[in-house]
Amino acid sequence: MGPQPLRGPVKSLVGPSLKEGAAAAVALAPPAPRGSSGWCSPHSALTRHGEILPPHPPQRGLDRNSPGRQLPRPTCYCGQGAQRGRKEQALLGRLLCTRHCAKPSTSSISFSPRDILGGRGGKDPLSSPGGPGSRRSNYNLEGISVKMFLRGRPITMYIPSGIRSLEELPSGPPPETLSLDWVYGYRGRDSRSNLFVLRSGEVVYFIACVVVLYRPGGGPGGPGGGGQRHYRGHTDCVRCLAVHPDGVRVASGQTAGVDKDGKPLQPVVHVWDSETLLKLQEIGLGAFERGVGALAFSVADQGAFLCVVDDSNEHMLSVWDCGRGTKLAEIKSTNDSVLAVGFSPRDSSCIVTSGKSHVHFWTWSGGAGLPGCGTLTRKQGVFGKYKKPKFIPCFVFLPDGDILTGDSEGNILTWGRSLSDSRTPGRGGAKETYGIVAQAHAHEGSIFALCLRRDGTVLSGGGRDRRLVQWGPGLVALQEAEIPEHFGAVRAIAEGPGSELLVGTTKNALLRGDLAQGFSPVIQGHTDELWGLCTHPFQNRFLTCGHDRQLCLWDGEGHALAWSIDLKETGLCADFHPSGAVVAVGLNTGRWLVLDTETREIVSDITDGNEQLSVVRYSPDGLYLAIGSHDNMIYIYSVSSDGAKSSRFGRCVGHSSFITHLDWSKDGNFIMSNSGDYEILYWDVAGGCKLLRNRYESRDREWATYTCVLGFHVYGVWPDGSDGTDINSLCRSHNERVVAVADDFCKVHLFQYPCARAKAPSLVYGGHGSHVTSVRFTHDDSHLVSLGGKDASIFQWRVLGAGGAGPAPATPSRTPSLSPASSLDV
Secondary structure, X not given: OOOOOOOOOEOOOOOOOHXXXXXXXXXXXXXXOOOOOOXXXXXXXXXXXXXXXXXXXXXXXXXXXXXXXXXXXXXXXXXXXXXXXXXXXXXXHHHHHHHHOOOHHHOOEEOOHHHHOOOOOOOOOOOOOOOOXXXXXXXXXXXXXEXXXXXXXXXXXXXXXXXXXXXHOOOOOOOOEEEEEEEEOOOOOOOOOOOEEOOOOOEEEEEXXXXXXXXXXXXXXXXXXXXXXXXXOOOOOEEEXXXXXXXXXXXXXXXXXXXXXXXXXXXXXXXXXXXXXXXXXXXXXXXXXXXXXXXXXXXXXXXXXXXXXXXXXOOEEEEEEOOOOEXXXXXXXXXXXXXXXXXXXXXXXXXXXXXXXXXXXXXXXXXXXXXXXXXXXXXXXXXXXXXXXXXXXXXXXXXXXXXXXXXXOOEEXXXXXXXXXXXXXXXXXXXXXXXXXXXXXXXXXOEEEEEEOOOOOEEEEEOOOOEEEEEEOOOEXXXXXEOOHHHOOEEEEEEOOOOOXXXXXXXXXXXXXXXOOEEEEEEOOOOOOEEEEEEOXXXXXXXXXXXXXXXXXXXXXXXEEEEEEXXXXXXXXXXXXXXXXXXXXXXXXXXXXXXXXXXXXXEEEEEOOOOOEEEEEEOOOOOEEEEEEOOOEEEEEXXXXXXXXXXXXXXXXXXXXXXXXXXXXXXXXXEEEEEOOOOEEEEEOOOOOEEOOOHHHHOOOOEOXXXXXXXXXXXXXXXXXXXXXXXXXEEEOOOOOEEEXXXXXXXXXXXXXXXXXXXXXXXXXXXXXXXXXXXXXXOXXXXXXXXXXXXXXXXXXXXXXXXXXXXXXXXXXXXXOOOOOOEEEO
């Protein structure tokens, strides 16, 4: 609700907290009579964070403890009323002119501790904090402040003097939009069936909720033009892929998740066209539990059927009609993990699954194609005299019908067809079964991947030894190569054009090359939760760090990793010096480092406290460095002109909880900071790191950056019912037109700036599969970078203006989001 015209006497200032409201009462009160002793002694004043909270001044005819006092009629724009100082005239005239001129005899202001807090005879639904977890905003009727509640705690934010009415502020979603430009990373750490080559030559893989179609060596563009394209139809993390025999259609299965209200989202399989990126079929909605673990198209009948194994306790195996999306057969497979599934390329009635301590051979009868009428019967692979491995992660069908399996012992077993044992015919009466006919020790440690090449040879990828080996007939080793240790073990193998190979690794890298010339990375990423992000002050580069202890500098134009170093500790925050020559990195132990961005050498290593650092920020002139810690303090350092040397300047002490965000003023003299208990404090750094007692006086200060999640200019980004942890990061663009927000529900939001309207509408962008931990604009606002937390993904978004060039993003559609009735999901 916007500001309303005042009707009749003004009874209270609703909105300011007790300390600031009392300070406003002091400012508006008439001067004490000459010779009086003043309102109170310093010993009787209340204090908090160094702010003095004076009691009400004694007045004639009123007891000191009276609930209110009557002030002389204030001056308004019309010039009526008692004369006051210029500052008081401007303040009170702006607030009270609307109705004061019409009824001058009734204008009055009543103050009391109860009134200043907004207390009234009845419970005001607009200003009542409600129960824990509630968030409500209240426009102050007098125009001084707005108030919101997080976990029942009031947060007061003062309205800048230049804003005469909240109705003047922009409304509606911003004209700028985001288009996903590039995704850094590949999910090889904990997934399989995640790397294939399409008929178009594009490489298809996934990370987070996005399936990436990548043309190595290409630039931006669509099919045939190179670069990346993205299928973004999934609502939670993708777990597996399968490519149709036509090389165009793709099936991708997602895990189960929860929405922002904690309600479960059902796992599902999408069948989609890789040329148009349009979804063709949605299979199994409501039929799978926990997630989709493995997928396979049939081959012998041109991909008419799809086999799916879910992640339930029984690992349900089901067969589906791809064209109709109907289930033809289903059975409980095993209580052990199932890691791979596939149809025999010669006979679609034969299905193989493998996983923990098992290889199962299934016979499927279609039941005349009627839904639910098919049957599945199982024969378990018997190892006999061969050692039974703990895991069989992969298998491949040979042209002659035999099957090769790779196991955790490093062995490749050959399974050949044989007549069934009459003593164990099986329920389906199978005429043939499989038995082990040969064994070859191929790798030290587990075998993670097998790939059949076009020339009939087989490639195997090792885990512990990181070797890639080519095998000829009779499992004779022909050629091999070793993957460098820093890329990790082989997770998946795909055959490209000619002799080219694509290799996915367990450290989330995608390599390209061949066995003779070796391999080089084309896609790289982090391997653990990400938190630290900063963008270069004048180049399209950005830096990331996280729980994998890697500090990475990325080239946003070349879409490549420029360099990375091992921090030895978890990196949580970072910031470039304005010169770009050095970067400061905060760690989880209280240490912070300054590194030269060219030589990558550590030029400074300092420790402040023993708790994790949550934010580091250089002043706009580069003369100071502020470090926010979980010990509730902000450490200030003086910095040399090149940023290489730092010396302690002071400490900002006053927060009652850990520091979460901070920003410098444009003149480099002041800091605004937020803390874990939702405080907004202001500091005079140049004046000796002093806490500014009157927050009202900071309402017009201009900030070089705006990353604090609490403040008048951004309070509209908070959703109803927020518990204070729903927003992880926020960033204002350098042109001060939009605000990007990273939330706890896997979404990136784009708001207009300033965003000072309750339930402000936004554009909402999905793709991350975990809480989004940070967002930052590049130096020229051409791109936005966002970090996924647990999914370890980095998204680079192109910012498109209202009439800007570039491909048009998907048409926005209204969906539930942070602000259910006012956000557009893109």
